[in-house]
Amino acid sequence: MKIILIAVIALAVIAAGFVFAAGPEPHIVIPGDVLWDLGLFQVTSTLMAAWLTMLVLIVGTFLMTRSMKLIPSGAQNFIESVIEFLYGQVEEIAGEVNARRFFPVVATFFLFILMANWLALLPFYKAIGITKDYGHEIFHEIQDKAEAGKPFDKDKHFFAWQMEDAGGLGLVQSGAGTFKFDIHTGEAPGDVLDRYIIALAEFYTDFAPSHGAESNGEAEHGHAAPEDVAAALAALNADPKAPKFLPADAHGEGGADHGAVESVALGQAFGGVEFPGDKVAMVYPFFRATFSDLNNTLALAIFAFLVIEFWGFQSLGFGYLGKFFINPLKNPILTFVGFLELLSEFIRIISFAFRLFGNIFAGGVLLLILTYLVPFLAPLGIYGLELFVGLIQAIVFSLLLLVFAVGAVEHHGEEHDEEHGHGEAHGAAGHHEPRAVQAH
Structure with missing residues (x-):
């Protein structure tokens, strides 16, 4: 009886998910979405997420420690416990002296990565942002090529959702319809226009091509049947909420000399398109998981590499x-090992960057797909898993940074001891501190 009850509840939750929480077809992009282009500097959704993470950490720390007490309680007790635990872990690995040097950087990496990963699970991530009007953009692409008098020189893929508004602030709508349109290399602007008319008619009306015309560009491109283009245009004109292609006015704006595009099938020029009802647009979110962008993980990896090398030079000089x-005349094997050591220093940058990026990006894609396929219920378990993954990635990145830092400040000291026979002297002196402390 309990099993039946659980099954009924699960089915009810899934059904409610399809009604209230079904996401649109996922649009998966590897680089961060560009929100504002400021010339040489681009503000992306992942960069905005990084700034939000820093703001949360700074403001949160200030609020929790603004009224410090000798005997901590509440928020102060929590943050002091976290810092004390992290410092204890660093000290256990690096030793007391080096822990004081390493801790600020290692703890900052850990808290920043952890907070960024967990904030990315908030509902408004990838849900609210700037909308881009693809309905008009596709026509403008065709206009530009028509003005140039050239066929398209590369493939273009357009992916958009059916939305009430385009331009300005937008929210991803539950279960929004998906509009796709492809432009092939070598296609003439007039042929692309004919397919675009058919594609919009199929999407907005009950029209279906009867002569096998390929509207979305998935088949081999060619001339659309004139009967299909004429019927598609009539279907759009008959529906008051469907897009309308505006005939070019040869004596006014949008005429033959102002970017008009002539349909191959109809022999008629069009100067623009209007969307009186729903638009086809895409939401570019303000926030996306910080480390789902390789640029951000690479930035962390490069900084980690530089700070490790800095600590190495700080402790051992040149x-x-x-x-x-290593002099190959003294020991060719150690010379080769030294070359591998040098190579591994730079390989760490790739290892740092791709490990964090791969895990966070894959988790985000999984959540998007499950939200689309089985909304509301299936993603709940993945959210729990992503909380764990976010913690593990923060631990792994920070721990590797710490271990490499310890190796950087002690490695040469060990070799020096072996070379001059001082290894036993160190042991006889009774030092029990970690090697990193001796090197310092």
Whole structure:
């Protein structure tokens, strides 16, 4: 009886999900969505998410510590416990002296990565942003090629959702229809226009081509049947809420000398398109998971690499280079090992960047797909998994940074001891601190 009840509840939740929480067909893009282009500097959704994470950390820390007490309680007790735990872990690995150097950087990496990963699970991420009007953009692409008098020189793929408004602030609508349109290399602007007329008629009305005309560009491109183009245009004109193609006025704006496009099938020129009802547009979200963009993970990896090398030179001076450049006349094997060490220093950048990027990007894609396929119920388990993954990635990145830092400040010291026979002297001195402390 309990199993039946659970099954009924699950089915009811899934049904409610399809009504209230079904997402549109996912639009998966690897780079961060560009929100504002400021010349050489682009503000992307992932960069906005990074700024939001920093704001949350700074404001949150200020609020929790603005009234410090000798005997902590509440929020102060929580943040002090977190910091004390993190410092204890760093000290256990790096030793007391090096922990004081490493802790600010390692703890910052850990808290920033963890907070960024967990904030990315909030509902408004990838849901609210700037809308881009693809309905008009496709026509403008055709206009530009028609003005140039050239066929398209590369493939273009357009993906958009059916939305009430385009331009300005937008919200991803539950279960929105998906509009797709492809332009092929070598196609003439007039042929693309004919297919665009058919594609919009299929999307907005009950029209279906009767002569096998390929509207969305998935088949081999060619001339659309004139009967289909004429019927599609008539279907659009008959529906007051459907898009309307505006005939070009040769004596006014939008005429033959102002970007008009002539239909191959109809022999008629059009100067524009209007969308009196729903638009075809795409929401470019203000926020997307910070580390679902390789640029951000690469930035962290490069900084981690630089700070590790800085600590190495700070502790050992130019002698730090001794672990990479060894006289081949003395020991050819160690020379080769030194070359591998040098190569591994730079490989760490790739390892740091792609490990974090791969896990976070894959989790985001999985959530998008499940929200679209089985909304509301299936993503709940994935959200729990992503909380765990976000924590693990923060731990792994910070722990590797710490381990590499310890190796950077102690490695040359060990080799120096072995080379001059001082290894036993160190042991006899009774030092029990970690090697990183001795090197310092």
